[in-house]
Amino acid sequence: MLFKNLSNIAEIERRDSRSITAENPTGERGKGGMASGELGPGRKGKAFLDLEPGLETVIADIHGMGVINHIWITVQDSSPKGEFVLRDLVLRMYWDDSPIPSVETPLGDFFCCGFSAKCQVNSLPIVVAPYGGFNSFFPMPFKKRARITIENQHGGLIHAFFYTVNYALLDSLPENIGYFHAQWRRTKYSSLKEDHVILDGINGEGQYVGTYLAWSALERYWWGEGEVKMFIDDDEEFPTICGTGVEDYVGGAWGFFEKDEYGKASRNETTYCTPYMGYPYNCHHSGTVSIYGYDAVPMHGLYRWHIVDPVYFKNRIKVTIQQIGHNGDHLFERADDVASVAYWYQKNINQNLPKLLDREQRLPR
Numbered sequence: 001m002l003f004k005n006l007s008n009i010a011e012i013e014r015r016d017s018r019s020i021t022a023e024n025p026t027g028e029r030g031k032g033g034m035a036s037g038e039l040g041p042g043r044k045g046k047a048f049l050d051l052e053p054g055l056e057t058v059i060a061d062i063h064g065m066g067v068i069n070h071i072w073i074t075v076q077d078s079s080p081k082g083e084f085v086l087r088d089l090v091l092r093m094y095w096d097d098s099p100i101p102s103v104e105t106p107l108g109d110f111f112c113c114g115f116s117a118k119c120q121v122n123s124l125p126i127v128v129a130p131y132g133g134f135n136s137f138f139p140m141p142f143k144k145r146a147r148i149t150i151e152n153q154h155g156g157l158i159h160a161f162f163y164t165v166n167y168a169l170l171d172s173l174p175e176n177i178g179y180f181h182a183q184w185r186r187t188k189y190s191s192l193k194e195d196h197v198i199l200d201g202i203n204g205e206g207q208y209v210g211t212y213l214a215w216s217a218l219e220r221y222w223w224g225e226g227e228v229k230m231f232i233d234d235d236e237e238f239p240t241i242c243g244t245g246v247e248d249y250v251g252g253a254w255g256f257f258e259k260d261e262y263g264k265a266s267r268n269e270t271t272y273c274t275p276y277m278g279y280p281y282n283c284h285h286s287g288t289v290s291i292y293g294y295d296a297v298p299m300h301g302l303y304r305w306h307i308v309d310p311v312y313f314k315n316r317i318k319v320t321i322q323q324i325g326h327n328g329d330h331l332f333e334r335a336d337d338v339a340s341v342a343y344w345y346q347k348n349i350n351q352n353l354p355k356l357l358d359r360e361q362r363l364p365r
Contacts, residue, residue, distance in 0.1 A: 002067060002139070002141070002170075002173070002174060002177070003067075003069075003139045004069075014171075015168040015169070015170060016066075016168060016169040016170075017166075017167075017168050018062075018066075018166075018167055018168065018169060019032065019164060019165065019166050019167075020059070020060045020062070020163075020164070020165040020167075021047075021163065021164050021165075022046050022047060022048050022049050022162070022163065023035045023045060023046045023047070025059075025060075026061075027060075027062065027167070033045070047162060048160045048161055048162045048163075049161045049163075050157055050158065050159050050160070050161065051089070051150060051152040051157070051161050052152060052157060053152050053153075053154060053155050053156055053157060053158075054152065054153070054155075055151065055152060056090075056092070056149045056150070056151040057149060057150050057151070057152070058147060058148070058149050059148050059149065059150055059163050059165070060146065060147065060148040060165045061145070061146075061147045061148075062142070062145065062146040062147070062165075062167060062169075063144070063145050064144070064145075064169050065142065065143050065144065065169065065170050065171070065172070065173060066141070066142060066146070066167050066168055066169040066170050067139055067140060067141040067142070067167060067168055067170065067173075068139070068140040068141075068142075068146060068165060068166070068167040069137070069139060069166050069167060069168065070135065070136065070137055070164075070165075070166040071134075071135070071136040071148075071163070071164070071165050071166075072133065072134065072135050072162075072163065072164040072166075073107070073111075073134045073161075073162065073163045073164075074132050074133050074134060074162045074163075075089065075107070075132070075158065075160065075161045075162070076158070076159065076160055085116065085154050085158060086106065086107055086108030086109075086113060086116040086117075086118070087106040087107075087108060087109070087114075087115075087116050087359075087362045087363060087364060088106075088116075088152065088153050088154035088155075088158075088359055088362075089106065089107040089108075089150055089151070089152060089153070089154070089158065090104065090105070090106060090107070090150070090151040090153060090356065091103060091104075091105055091106070091107045091110050091148075091149075091150060092104050092148070092149045092150075092151070093140070093146070093147070093148050093149075093180070093182075094145075094146070094147040094148075094149075095140075095142045095143075095145070095146060095179050095180075095349055096142060096143055096144040096145050096349065097144060097145060098349045098351075100349070100350075100351055100353065101353070102179055102180065102181045102182075102349055102350060103180070103181060103182040103183075104182075104183065104184065104353060104356050105182050105183065105184035105341050105356075106184055106362055107134070107150070109184055109212060109214060109339065109341050110134075110136075110182060110184075110212075110341055111126055111128055111134040111135075111136065112126050112128065112212050112280060112281075112301060112303050113132075113134070113281070113301070114212070114214025114281075114299075114301050114339055114364070115214055115216075115281075115283070115299050115301070115364040116364050117281065117283065117299075117301075117364075118131065118132040119280045119281040119301060120273070120280060121273055121278065121280045121303070122273040122274075122278075122280075123273060123274070123275055123276065123277075123278055123303060123305060124137065124275040124276060124305060124307060125137050125138045125210070125305055125307065126138075126303070128280075138180055138209075138343070139180070140180040141173055141177050141178075141179070141180075142179070143173060146167070148165065153358075153359045154359075176347070177347075178206050178207070178345030178346050178347050179345060179346060179347075179348070179349050179350075180343075180345055181342075181343070181344050181345065181346060181350055182341055182342065182343045182344075183199060183341065183342045183353055183354075184339065184340070184341050184356065185197060185198065185199075185339065185340055185342075185354070186337070186338070186339040186340075186357055186361070186362065187337070187338050187339075188337050188361060189335075189337075190323060190334075190335040190336060190337070190338070191335060192333040192334075192335055193333050194323070194335070195226075195229070195320040195321060195322050195323070196320060196321050196322075196323065196338040196340065197318070197319075197320050198211060198228075198319040198320060198321060198340045198342050199317065199318060199319040199342035199344070200318045200319075201350075201352040201353070201354065202313070202316055202317050202318075202344070202346065202350060202352070203315065203316065203348075203350070203352060204315065204346045204347055204348040204350065205313065205314050205315065205346060205347045205348075206312075206313060206317075206344055206345050206346030206347060207306075207310040207311060207312045207313070207344065207345055207346075208230070208306055208310060208311040208313065208317055208319065208342070208343075208344045209305065209306050209307060209310050209311075209343050209344055209345060210303065210304065210305045210306055210307075210341075210342075210343035210344075211228075211249075211303065211306075211319070211340060211341070211342060211343070212301070212302070212303045212340060212341040212343075213246070213300070213301070213302045213303070213321070213338065213339070213340050214299070214300075214301055214338075214339040214340070214364075215299070215300040215301075215302065215336060215337075215338050215339075216298075216299050216300075216336060216337035216338075216364070216365050217298050217299075217300070217334075217336050218334075218335065218336050218337055219325065219334050219335070219336065220327070221325050221326060221327040221328070221332075222255050222325055222326045222327070222328075223246075223298075223300075223323075223325050223334060223336060224245055224246035224247050224255065224300075224325075225245050225246070225322075225324040225325055225326050225331055226245070226246055226321050226322030226323050226324045226334075227242050227243045227244060227245065227321070227322050227324075228242070228243040228246075228249045228319070228320070228321050229241070229242050229243070229319070229320050229321070229322075230242075230311055230317065230318070230319050231316075231317065231318040231319075231320075232311070232312075232313050232316070232317055233313055233314050233315055233316050233317075234316075235318075241311065246302065246321070247279070247302075249302075249304055250277045250278065250279055250302045250303065250304045251274065251276070251277035251278075251304070252272075252277075252279060255269065256269035256270050256271075256279055257269060258270045269282055269300075275305075276304070276305045276307060276308065277303065277304045277305065278302070278303050279300070279301070279302050280301055280302075280303070281299070281300065281301030282298060282299065282300050282301070283298060283299045299364070299365075305343075317344070319342060321338065321340075323335060323336050323338065337365060
């Protein structure tokens, strides 16, 4: 079995386990913990890197055939001036010899921490542990090479970037294996009836496996009536898969508002995390809060993993989400600020990703 879980963990296989860190950047056998620090050789000599401004730093460059099983990263959440940096750091992953990254997303958003705000996430493929320990368990196979980089677009030195990339070198991969992809998009200034595009421009066979949403509600009242739509293969005007609301898509209901014994709803939504879906983050600025919405700008982080129910496509997929609200009386069209990360696998390496927005256009409100 290529990927381990509890059902097959006792099966012994011949693999070459490796790990890349700042102290062993090549992952070579017997080369971990060699750096010398204030406590001497092999005593925490080089635990992190400093990221120079404007540079794309290679944190892993693996040659051969294998699979990345786990990535752990942490970084200080702000610069010495107190400026948040999680959207200033761009995570990229290149498979085989492709010059185009299959993963290109702000660091925080990839780990379900949009808005440059850390939050705890307890899910199966993504875990964010206190305080800002970013973990990915998405399996990432490669046939000839895997290269992971971090670009510091902050404008100043980012001190103390810690990371570990755990992987295994293999002799073979299944013929039907897919390459891991992730893409970040943002609709910062919407027009009414303009659906946010989560994913588009895909050519090839694969399966869609997850969505992260960083939603800034710019208008009053409940913001989450929009439907997630998945246009598969030859779908044109109408999709094959269509949801019933944002909170429904991530497994919640009725606006995430819990009620007390008297049937009165709480003033704020209830956050939660589960293995496959969750609503780990909300932030309400000062303002009047009611059951139907807000007079200030609230921010919401949500995820949905299609792991047991992947969405399969043979040659094309497009994923969108509507911006529709409810004021307690009727539905209405909204114009919010929506950012997203799409996660998927496809047999070929995608060559049609849109250009990542520049730093100024990525900054949270």
